[in-house]
Amino acid sequence: MIENKIAVIGTGTMGCGIAQIAAQNGFQVVLYDSDPEKIQGGLVTIKKNLERLVSKGELSQESARASISRISHIDTLEGLQDSFLIIEAIIEDREEKNKLFKQLSTHCGGQTILASNTSSIPITEIASNTSHPENVIGLHFMNPVPLMHGVEIIRGLKTSEDTYYKTQKFVRNLLKEPIYSSDRAGFVINRMLMPFINEAITIVGEGTSTIEDVDKGAMHCLNHSMGPLVLSDLIGNDTTHHILSVLENELGERFKPAPLLTRMVEAGLYGNKCGVGFYLWKQNKPQKVNHDLERYLKME
Ligand SMILES: NC(=O)c1ccc[n+]([C@@H]2O[C@H](COP(=O)([O-])OP(=O)(O)OC[C@H]3O[C@@H](n4cnc5c(N)ncnc54)[C@H](O)[C@@H]3O)[C@@H](O)[C@H]2O)c1
The missing domain is CATH 1.10.1040.10 (N-(1-d-carboxylethyl)-l-norvaline Dehydrogenase; domain 2)
Structure with missing residues (x-):
């Protein structure tokens, strides 16, 4: 497992924002989407966003290039094992998310943190699809991710202290502010x-x-x-x-x-x-x- 490597599943609006901000803050990021065209589209969006920051003088050309070089992509879930954290940002569909977490549980070891960006599905329910529910947590970024400073961290009923601590540290490493919530409908925000x-x-x-x-x-x-x-x-x-x-x-x-x-x-x-x-x-x-x-x- 690589300490500064994360995976982002789902490269739509939120997944791209999360990948961009993680890469900008020094993390290796691997992308996966069930639709390969969405990955290519996502990479184009991230590049454009970084170029815009360069043209506004908010990011150096060198940092933009380094950020892009930290992002890679995979075609199957098997390539996920070496990430310490996997962030799911697929569509808000209960069945799809539950199915995906079942698959992730078979592909990842007992150390990987599995985070969901869900806006409304209970983390405890999502975690019940895995063999290590203590490693599952909610990580609710706000839209647009690069601009919004707060990130909700939701502890499911079985989320461990260690998973919570590491997730909080990750959020702080993105220069964002963690907001704690227990697993209640709508969380806090x-x-x-x-x-x-x-x-x-x-x-x-x-x-x-x-x-x-x-x-x-x-x-x-x-x-x-x-x-x-x-x-x-x-x-x-x-x-x-x-x-x-x-x-x-x-x-x-x-x-x-x-x-x-x-x-x-x-x-x-x-x-x-x-x-x-x-x-x-x-x-x-x-x-x-x-x-x-x-x-x-x-x-x-
Ligand atoms: N858009 C927002 O304002 C916002 C804000 C906070 C949280 N969220 C949450 O973030 C998540 C993603 O939202 P979004 O707006 O980025 O969605 P989106 O529709 O822009 O992107 C979803 C992506 O997931 C992919 N996908 C669908 N099923 C998949 C699967 N089984 N495996 C892999 N990829 C799959 C799709 O191809 C698509 O690229 C949702 O849970 C949503 O509730 C959204």
Whole structure:
């Protein structure tokens, strides 16, 4: 096992960010994705992100080149044995994650830490698929990974002190701040954030204020860097709905998704990812308020 080598499984939005930041901080990183094209796409994204940092004067050309040289990829899970830490960042699908951890358990020895970037699936459940649940932990990075300073570390019921300590050390080596959570729905951050977003949607849905004023209120009166509705569009209104439902399931009625959010998900108004939500989106930026939605709200 190599002390400074990690593996990242799933090279989508989160996996690429995690790989980039780990490589920038001196870790050898091996990438794996079930879709080989996603690995190639991921490598291109990481290179572009590093080049952008160089052009902004935030990273030297030499450091960018060294970071890229630390990243490799594999075609099968068999190539994972020598990583001390494996971070899973595949799609948020219970069955897929459980299946993957079963496979990882057969490919890795009793020393490897298996971390999941899940936003909502209990770590204790994921760990139950492995023969060493004491080595399994939640490592919940925030999006976009290179910019967001905090990382939640979630201890499952059987996670050992040693696994927790080593994971905390890893997060600090990435120059990030570990935030502790036990294995409860929504962990810490979504448990605080989701009721806030849900209430903002309720306020708009019941006609107390407008989409723009709710977002402006959060920015100008609460000093948030963006409003809760634009944020929900960015997260994906379907994802917001999913996380709220998970919270409601475990913690009760107070997390029930706002009726307007449910209607928007039914209508496919997911936000940035499809171009329409509370706002109309282009190139990852909100262009203007969704006037069709506002008209619908006035009719209600
Ligand atoms: N996107 C966010 O804002 C965000 C924030 C925090 C946590 N998360 C969590 O991070 C995880 C990844 O999210 P994402 O947004 O990066 O997803 P994504 O859809 O961008 O990427 C997922 C990747 O996983 C790959 N994949 C799917 N099944 C696989 C398997 N069985 N084996 C290997 N690769 C597989 C896909 O090909 C894809 O490249 C999810 O658990 C999500 O809940 C996401």
